[in-house]
Amino acid sequence: MRGLTLRMIEKAAGGTFHLSFLTEDGSFLSLSTEQLPHAAEKARAAFERALDTEVASIVTDSRKAGPGSLFGAIAGARADGHDFISAVFGQGAVCVFTERTLERADVFGQDGAADGEGRAWIRVENTIAALGRVAALYLETLQIPVVGITGSVGKTSTKEMIASVLSVRFRTRKTEGNFNNELGLPLTVFSLEPEDEVCVLEMGVSHFGDMTTLAAIARPQRMVITNIGTCHLEFLKDREGVFRAKTEVFDYMKEGSRVFLNGNDDLLRKVDRVGGAAPVFFGVDSRTEGVSDLSAGPVIDYPADLPRAACVTASSVRPLGFEGSACTILTPAGELKVKVPVPGIHNCSNAAAAAAVGLSFGMSLDEIREGIESAQTISGRFRIRKAGERTVIDDCYNANPVSMKSSLLVLSGAEGKRCAILGDMGELGEEEKLLHEKVGAYAASCVDRLVTIGPLSRCMYEAAKKENPKLPVSWYERVEDFLAHADAEIGPDDTILVKASHYMKFERIVEALA
DSSP, X not given: OTTOBHHHHHHXXXXXXXXXXXXXXXXXXXXXXXXXXXXXXXXXXXXXXXXXXXXXXXXXXGGGOOTTEEEEOOXXXXXBGGGGHHHHHHTTOOEEEEXXXXXXXXXXXXXXXXXXXXXXXXXXXXXXXXXXXXXXXXXXXXXXXEEEEEOSSOHHHHHHHHHHHHTTTSOEEEOOTTOOSTTHHHHHHHTOOTTOOXXXXXXXXXXXXXXXXXXXXXXXXXXXXXXXXXXXXXXXXXXXHHHHHHGGGGGGOOTTOEEEEETTOTTGGGOOOBTTBOOEEEEEOTTSTTXXXXXXXXXXXXXXXXXXXXEEEEEEEEEBTBTOEEEEEEXXXXXXXXXXXXXXXXXXXXXXXXXXXXXXXXXXXHHHHHHHHTOOOOTTSSEEEEETTEEEEEOOSOOXXXXXXXXXXXXXXXXXXXXXXXXXXXXXXXXXXXXXXXXXXXXTTTOSEEEEESSTHHHHHHHHHHHOTTSOEEEESSHHHHHTTHHHHSOTTOEEEXXXXXXXXXXXXXXXXX
């Protein structure tokens, strides 16, 4: 984190800087910014030196604190970071963010002794908010272009595809895992180095105002919205609410920024201009089989009468089973024939988005092809695992009605016996039972066996039985109940889709089967 000093961090965080000492007689002394004019000359000199200290890293996990780090103390459900402040100082941390006024034991430990010229800490109202403000400062200091990605479905797979393309030419940093919220996004920013050339940030929201918080940090120069689906309806009420929440980011786009929107989505197609510029649309030709699974709304014509210069479109899609799809991507710079190495028509849409972003950075079609064809999936996102003759599709990180149907469509093209193990989908609001029923009815035409798990998934079970009375269907209330009967439910050579919302912890099923 070259060039970021505690003086700069204090100002950005909006807190009060303190330097705490143990005096020769062992008493505890803390000097704050407000007290500085009245302090002794020696203490003032130490204070100034501390403010000019450069920070090597910023962490919120005390185990990762080391020489030169700043530790953000957060009071969590399982542990309170404030309890580890003296320990991180002992590990070499140069400063901490704290929401409390610190006493001797907090800073030096019960039996601690003075080390050096004192220990610095910054008192803030909210550690996570303060980290966000510092992250915004760091991005501004680095001047690295940011590609933001949001949407109801496919944020992570689109992020991986875009990062894979950009990495062909640029040193690219991306969101790792699920670090896409008000804490995870700043931590991704803090991992940036001056040598990095592009930052790809996934931005997840579940409430109104969440995107405003993230966008104020990221200030993306390019923004990709994958779709507007039926997610977080408990808080956002309906798709119109989801649209408003996602598009809060438009108010934070820098001048000259570009917006890339899914042209298969009825709500996103209504966006005319953002910051004075017309959006670039990406998607799959609406004449393609299965295109209805790309949007939670009605199927609309795409690219239809949109100007070619405004579209990057996947056409002539040819499924290749679990090896992915072949397609032709039509771009303003020419046609690109490519093999998308991840199965599902939605990944052709992701490839079109990646091509659109790559072109905006001046990349050639050959560079874009290389990036798309080298893209990989990550754990929990349609990752295919082999166990002897059995194939397990690990898609258990999260789920909503649109992503459920997309994954079931891919499964339907598999050879041999196709089994889906589906679980509850969270935050769907008042229509949660109906939405589970629709997934169950859809699954009935895609699989040879269906297993549903969870209280809400009872609705999937009932709907599937009604839709296809001959289909073997089972329902279990808990994951543990299914695991006790897994050998009877699953064959040794089945192809099995495992998918549910993250809180269902279906990774236990993946590990048991694979």
